[in-house]
Amino acid sequence: MKLQKKLRSRGSAALLAITAALPLIGVAGTLLMVTVRQRDQVEAAAIVAAARDAAASGAQDAMAKLALDPNYTGTYDLTVGSSLAHVVVTAWSTDGVDNDGNGKVDDLAEADYISVTSEGRVNVAYDRQGHEMDTAAMSQTKDAGSVVKKTKIDIAVNSAFYCDDPLATFTFNGTAFKLSGKDTNLDGSKGPNPDVPGIGTPGDPNLIAKQLTAKQKADVVGMGLPPSIQTVSTEDIMDYSKTLGSLATQTWTDSDAKESNAKIGDRTKLVAQIAHAKGNLHLSGSSKGCGVLVVDGNLEVTGNFDFAGLIFVTGSVTFRGGGNKVVRGALFTPGNVNGEDVEISGGIDIAYSSEAIATVEKQLSMGVELISWTQR
Helix, strand or coil, X not given: CHXXXXXXHHHHHHHHHHHHHHHHHHHXXXXXXXXXXXXXXXXXXXXXXXXXXXXXXXXHHHHHHHHHCCCCCEEEEEEECCEEEEEEEEEHHHCCCCCCCCCCCCCHHHCCEEEEEEEEEECCXXXXXXXXXXXXXXCEEEEEEEEXXXXXXXXXXXXXXXXXXXXXXXXXXXXXXXXXXXXXXXXXXXXXXXXXXXXXXXXXXXXXXXXXXXXXXXXXXCCCCCCCEEECCCCCHHHHHHHHHCCCCEEECCCEEEEECCEECECCCCECEEEXXXXXXXXXXXXXXXXXXXXXXXXXXXXXXXXXXXXXECCCEEXXXXXXXXXXXXXXXXXXXXXXXXXXXXXXXXXXXXXXXXXXXXXXXXXXXXXXXXXX
């Protein structure tokens, strides 16, 4: 009897112990479920963040490409850590869509705009038809996009030869030279734009005109009667020179550079380039160019010279010696009160050319500016 009582007592104690433990097991199970749920939430949040970061990285990568080449378009995939960004860069001018909502498709108003779309993908797989497939791992897609606009060289050209200082000293030798504000195409034919002055200055044009002889006045033509020397709006040559010089892909670093048979871009194929002389520049032999030439000093040209585009000189300008010297576009110089500023000798032919200027401005875009950014 005593043994049976002991067994019953022990059984009751065990039962009480098990009964007491049951609530603890329930609590532990609940805690485990909460922990799993929290872990899933953290993982889901991490995946969403990774997809969002991938989308943003893809859009930023595309904008970096556009900064180097504003004409870039295309579709590509970018790996971002363990994620993927699917990037599409589209020019509004050729996408067949009325992007600006003005009722016209691919019109002039859309010409300089580019859209970037980037889809960040994490654990996403697609079948051969491009449909998203179910995956065992959690998956997520997020989008980012931007609209950018090309920023171009945009220089107001109001004369064939611009001199900022009407008190500048000009030396005109002979009558073989020509300064023309008549719009001239690169093949020598008449251009579409109205005439501009052969020489423009923001001050009194008579101060320059009186330095011409009676016979030389017929060699400066353009808007109005010869000599075509007129008052025009002021141009900030120093600012142009600084900005454009910083974009140069061809440079001369000597304080007094001498270059024979120089090549700037490709004059024959009209491939434009920005060249920058960080001091005086003397061009001799047979030099050719297309684009923008910036000279932080004096420019002297001897021999043959054939250039299409824009020339900015912060010092004096000298054309002398034999050979043919042809500039189609425009030339800018600040001039100064002391010393000789401009010497025009021999067969120099400088003519305003809207075609040359448009060629340069179209090719030498300065990059892109951000118009809008979206992310979701």
